[in-house]
Amino acid sequence: MQEKLRSHIEEVVLLTNDEFSLIYSLFTAKQFKKKEFLIQEGEKVKYAYFVVSGLLKLTHTDDSGKTHIISFAMEDWWESDFPAYFNQTKATMSLQCLEDTNVLCLSLENYQKLCSDLQKMQSFFLKKANSGFIGSQKRIISLLTTNAKGRYDQLLKQYPTLFQRVPKTQLALYLGVSRETLSRLFS
Amino acid sequence: MQEKLRSHIEEVVLLTNDEFSLIYSLFTAKQFKKKEFLIQEGEKVKYAYFVVSGLLKLTHTDDSGKTHIISFAMEDWWESDFPAYFNQTKATMSLQCLEDTNVLCLSLENYQKLCSDLQKMQSFFLKKANSGFIGSQKRIISLLTTNAKGRYDQLLKQYPTLFQRVPKTQLALYLGVSRETLSRLFS
DNA sequence: CGCGCGATTGAGTAATTTCAAATCTAGTGG
DNA sequence: CCACTAGATTTGAAATTACTCAATCGCGCG
Numbered sequence: 001m002q003e004k005l006r007s008h009i010e011e012v013v014l015l016t017n018d019e020f021s022l023i024y025s026l027f028t029a030k031q032f033k034k035k036e037f038l039i040q041e042g043e044k045v046k047y048a049y050f051v052v053s054g055l056l057k058l059t060h061t062d063d064s065g066k067t068h069i070i071s072f073a074m075e076d077w078w079e080s081d082f083p084a085y086f087n088q089t090k091a092t093m094s095l096q097c098l099e100d101t102n103v104l105c106l107s108l109e110n111y112q113k114l115c116s117d118l119q120k121m122q123s124f125f126l127k128k129a130n131s132g133f134i135g136s137q138k139r140i141i142s143l144l145t146t147n148a149k150g151r152y153d154q155l156l157k158q159y160p161t162l163f164q165r166v167p168k169t170q171l172a173l174y175l176g177v178s179r180e181t182l183s184r185l186f187s
Numbered sequence: 188m189q190e191k192l193r194s195h196i197e198e199v200v201l202l203t204n205d206e207f208s209l210i211y212s213l214f215t216a217k218q219f220k221k222k223e224f225l226i227q228e229g230e231k232v233k234y235a236y237f238v239v240s241g242l243l244k245l246t247h248t249d250d251s252g253k254t255h256i257i258s259f260a261m262e263d264w265w266e267s268d269f270p271a272y273f274n275q276t277k278a279t280m281s282l283q284c285l286e287d288t289n290v291l292c293l294s295l296e297n298y299q300k301l302c303s304d305l306q307k308m309q310s311f312f313l314k315k316a317n318s319g320f321i322g323s324q325k326r327i328i329s330l331l332t333t334n335a336k337g338r339y340d341q342l343l344k345q346y347p348t349l350f351q352r353v354p355k356t357q358l359a360l361y362l363g364v365s366r367e368t369l370s371r372l373f374s
Numbered sequence: 375c376g377c378g379c380g381a382t383t384g385a386g387t388a389a390t391t392t393c394a395a396a397t398c399t400a401g402t403g404g
Numbered sequence: 405c406c407a408c409t410a411g412a413t414t415t416g417a418a419a420t421t422a423c424t425c426a427a428t429c430g431c432g433c434g
Binding site for chain 2: 389392
């Protein structure tokens, strides 16, 4: 649990033991069962989550009631409704377990404390924010330039394990096509 | 020029005069004419750009030769092929002027210098990276949940000036529909 | 065994694309 | 100032693609 977080951070910046215990003391560990919600649309967003193990989906429900998957979050991912988290507003997304999941929770207060007290952590979060931005932009390009079949292949290539872990229905919600169309891509 | 950058940064963190002159000394100013390229696919990406005035489009050309607009960059925006910039690899996107444009250029070296020498600047870039991430995620949601008409309305609402500044052809490339379909949305 | 969930298949419908042509507009040079 | 041209916009019609709705199939689990 601790080691998971530590080695994750140390892929970017090296830490002393003291530094890490300070850091770790600002997180709280929680467990969730499959189908449980970490965040529900309309509610306050207390935490950003570091996924130690398991699998989450970040979803958004549109006006017509259809839900779409914005992203999956697996081991070593950070996830939250970040707009709501940073601006302390109500969630417009939900975060829900696709598997039993262990997370480490970081409140905004503690996030800011980490950033201001430890230059290293600010630099770590900067790196993560940049990767997050780049990842999202890649997804935009994918949605603009590639048809469903291509996007499916890209997803499969990037996260081969997803396909044993979630039903195709969920993949369709991520890819932006109906499950029927997704199914027909293989015939 | 300077004032533009300074007030932009000071929306996030306050600076002393000394701090700002250090910061500004790490930028170089450049001008580009309409249709000129700041970045071309396949070439090295030397700079991230702060747009002082004018308008840019960040584009990507897919395998079939169609180009798509990933984002527009107007006054006060930061833009680059960030994956290529941060990883020092060849560009997979182009950055081109839709109007005559003034920018301030920041090399990766100087970006890193700013981050390590001035805590404030790291904190500024963290804030920017987070907004960039959130903005991209909003775009993903928009692409997944909303049809072309809806996306057009959202764009119009967010950047009313765009519509006097760029032809609808370009908007279609951004929205992910053919210009014919976009045209038909209004009849 | 029966239930529930997921996957597949079919048929009809709706939306979007593509290709083509006509029209309109702004900027250029004479 | 006008004629010309390149780019932008609109419109039409056919073809493609994806969606919806419905029914069926298959599998694992209680």
